[in-house]
Structures are given as C-alpha cells and as structure tokens.
Amino acid sequence: MITINNLRKVYNTGAVAVEALKGITLNIENSEFVAVMGPSGSGKSTLMNLLGLLDTATDGTYHLDDQEVSGLDKNQLAELRNRKLGFVFQTFNLIPSLTALKNVELPMLYAGLKPQERRERAIIALDRVGLGERTHHRPNELSGGQNQRVAIARAIVNNPAVIMADEPTGALDTRTGEEIMAIFQQLHQEGATIVLVTHEPEIAQHAQRILRFKDGLLTSDEVVENRTIAFRKEVVG
Numbered sequence: 001m002i003t004i005n006n007l008r009k010v011y012n013t014g015a016v017a018v019e020a021l022k023g024i025t026l027n028i029e030n031s032e033f034v035a036v037m038g039p040s041g042s043g044k045s046t047l048m049n050l051l052g053l054l055d056t057a058t059d060g061t062y063h064l065d066d067q068e069v070s071g072l073d074k075n076q077l078a079e080l081r082n083r084k085l086g087f088v089f090q091t092f093n094l095i096p097s098l099t100a101l102k103n104v105e106l107p108m109l110y111a112g113l114k115p116q117e118r119r120e121r122a123i124i125a126l127d128r129v130g131l132g133e134r135t136h137h138r139p140n141e142l143s144g145g146q147n148q149r150v151a152i153a154r155a156i157v158n159n160p161a162v163i164m165a166d167e168p169t170g171a172l173d174t175r176t177g178e179e180i181m182a183i184f185q186q187l188h189q190e191g192a193t194i195v196l197v198t199h200e201p202e203i204a205q206h207a208q209r210i211l212r213f214k215d216g217l218l219t220s221d222e223v224v225e226n227r228t229i230a231f232r233k234e235v236v237g
Contacts, residue, residue, distance in 0.1 A: 001028055001029060001030045001031075001032070001064070001065055001161060001162060001193050002026075002027065002028035002051060002062075002063070002064060002162065002193075002195070003027050003028075003061075003062070003063040004024060004025060004026055004027075004050075004051075004060060004061065004062045004063075005025050005060055005061045006023045006024070006025055006059065006060040006061070007021055007023065007024045007025070007047075007050065007057050007059070007060035007061070007062060008021055008022060008023055008024075008057060008058045008059040008060050009021040009043075009046050009050060009055070009057055009058050010058045019216055020043050020046040020216055021043045021046050021047060021050070021057075021216050022043075022215075022216040022217050023060065024043075024047065024060075024217075024218050025218075026211070026218060026221065028162075028193065028195065029193075030193055031188070031191050031192070031193055032193055032194075032208055032209060033184070033185070033188040033192075033193075033194045033196075033206070033207045033208045033209070034194065034195050034196070034207055034208065034209045034210075034211060035196050035197075035198055035203070035204035035206075035207035035209070035210045035211070035224075036048065036195065036196065036197045036198075036210075036211045036213065037197075037198060037199065037201075037204055037210060037211070037212050037213070038212055038213035038214055039199075039214065041215075042213040042214050042215065042216070043213045043214075043215070043216040043217070044197055044213045045166075045197065046216075047213065048164060048166055048195070048197050050062065051064075051162075051164065051195060052081065052085055052087065052164045053069060053077045053078075053080060053081040053085065054081075056070070056077075057070065064080070064084055064085075064161070064162070065084055065161045065162075067080070082107060082110050082111055082158070083111070083158065083160075084160055084161040084162065085160050085161070085162055085163075085164055086107075086154070086155030086156055086157075086158065086160035086162070086163045086164065087155055087163075087164050087165075087166075088148070088151050088152055088155045088163065088164070088165040088166070088168045089151065089166050089167075089168070090166060090167040090168065090170040090171050091171060092139070092144075092147045092148055092150070092151045092171075093151065094139045094147055094150060094151060094154075095139075096138065096139050096140060097138070098138065099135065099136045099137060099138055100126060100131060100134050100135050100136070100137055100138075100139075100142070100150045100153075101119070101122050101123065101126065101135040101136065103139075103150055103154055104122040104125055104126060104150060104153045104154045104157050105118040105119065105122045105157075106154065107154060107157055107158045108121060108122070108157060108158060111158060121157055122135075122153070122157055123135060125153035125154070125156055125157040126149075126150070126153045128153065128156065129149040129150075129152050129153045129183055130149060130183075131146060131149050131150060131153065134146060134150075143176075144171055144172050144176065145172055145176035145179060145180060148168060148169075148171075148172065148176075148180050149180070149183065151168075152168075152180070152183055152184075152187075156187065156192070161193060162193045162194070162195060163184075163187065163192055163193065163194045163195070164195055164196075165184065165194065165195070165196040165197070166196075166197045167197055167198055167199070168180060168184070168196065168198075169181065169198070169200065169203055170198075170199075177200075177203065181203060181206045184196070184206065185206055188208075194207075204224075205224055207224055208223065208224055209221070209222065209223055209224060210222050210224060
C-alpha cells in the first residue's frame with residue numbers, strides 16, 4: 001500500500017539546512033495498522049506530512065497504492081489525497097457551523113458526488129462510529145469523544161486506501177481515548193490500512209507494528225506483542 005525508498009526531506013531556513021528525514025526506506029502493507037512514535041524533532045510529523053501528500057520530499061520515491069507521487073503538481077496531489085487518504089487530527093478539525101452530517105459530507109462534496117449519495121454515505125459512516133443519533137448536532141453540542149467519532153466518520157466516508165491519524169487521542173481523557181482506539185481497531189479488523197502518530201506507548205500498543213524515529217532516522221521497526229484488542233459498541237462520551 002505504501003512504499004518509500006530513501007525518502008529525504010530538507011528544510012532550508014535561511015543559511016541553515018535542516019535534514020528532517022535522512023533516507024527512510026520502508027513498506028506498509030495493505031490492511032496493516034502501524035503506529036509511528038518518536039520525540040519532538042524526530043521526523044515523525046514530517047513523515048506523516050509526506051505520506052499524507054501535504055508536503056513533498058526533497059529526494060527519494062513514494063508509491064501510494066502503486067502510484068508514484070513524486071512529480072505530481074498541487075492539483076494532482078489534492079485529487080489523489082481526497083481519493084486515497086482519510087485524515088483524523090488531534091483537534092478534530094470540524095467546521096463549527098456545520099452539523100455532524102454536513103461535516104462528514106465534505107470530502108464527498110470535493111469529490112463531486114451528488115447530494116443524495118453524499119447524505120446516504122455520511123449516515124452510514126456515522127452509524128459505523130456509533131453516532132447515528134447525532135447526525136444533526138453541531139460540534140459545540142457534542143463531547144470531545146463524539147467530535148472525534150465525527151472526524152473518523154469523515155475520514156472513512158470515501159473508503160480511503162489509508163487512514164492517517166495524527167495524535168487522535170491527544171485531546172481526550174484516557175477512557176475516551178480507549179474508546180476511540182477501539183473504533184480504529186474495528187476499522188482495521190474490517191480491512192482498513194491505518195498509520196497513526198502517537199507519543200503514548202499505551203496507544204501504540206493497539207497497532208500491529210510500531211515504527212520509532214529519532215533525529216530523522218528510523219531506529220526501530222517492531223511487531224507489537226500482546227496487542228490490545230477491545231471493541232466497545234456502546235456510545236460513550
């Protein structure tokens with residue numbers, strides 16, 4: 001699903017060049033659940049920006065679902081991003097004036113789907129994350145955990161090749177964070193490919209595999225032992 005070879009990213013800040021990623025090579029297979037960890041400045045956020053097509057590499061190659069992305073212009077990257085990727089952020093990134101339903105419909109609006117299909121698919125996505133009864137609530141009428149469920153529904157509504165999650169439990173309490181991770185695990189069991197950035201070891205344990213970064217290098221690639229599997233179907237918080 002994801003293949004990168006000798007991926008480098010250099011940021012030029014005046015007279016100083018900072019090499020954020022130093023030749024990373026790795027594969028992420030279809031339906032894998034991978035956690036990315038590392039201290040501040042390790043390169044994990046840079047990696048996510050590159051994998052998420054939010055930035056371009058200085059050198060190296062990146063194939064997403066068998067398509068080479070280097071050389072694509074901004075419009076092509078945006079179209080590919082909308083088609084192939086779903087994003088979940090720490091701060092939810094929902095539009096406050098829109099209902100849960102309308103927030104989830106947004107990726108399909110950009111994809112050009114008709115209103116009836118957008119509505120039907122958004123309702124199904126909200127049902128999948130346990131918010132079928134909250135479709136007409138706005139973000140300020142929902143809890144933090146419910147808002148993150150809306151964000152996950154928005155991420156999956158276009159059936160993306162990969163779900164990218166950047167600290168998805170960072171703004172939540174421990175109990176709600178575990179409930180959100182149970183949703184990610186259920187999506188993974190249904191076949192989703194997930195790449196998740198976290199600084200919390202207990203959250204990383206929900207993944208199959210943990211990539212650890214330090215100083216722009218991939219220092220560890222390990223399979224998770226005693227992986228946490230806990231699905232909760234009831235809607236809480």
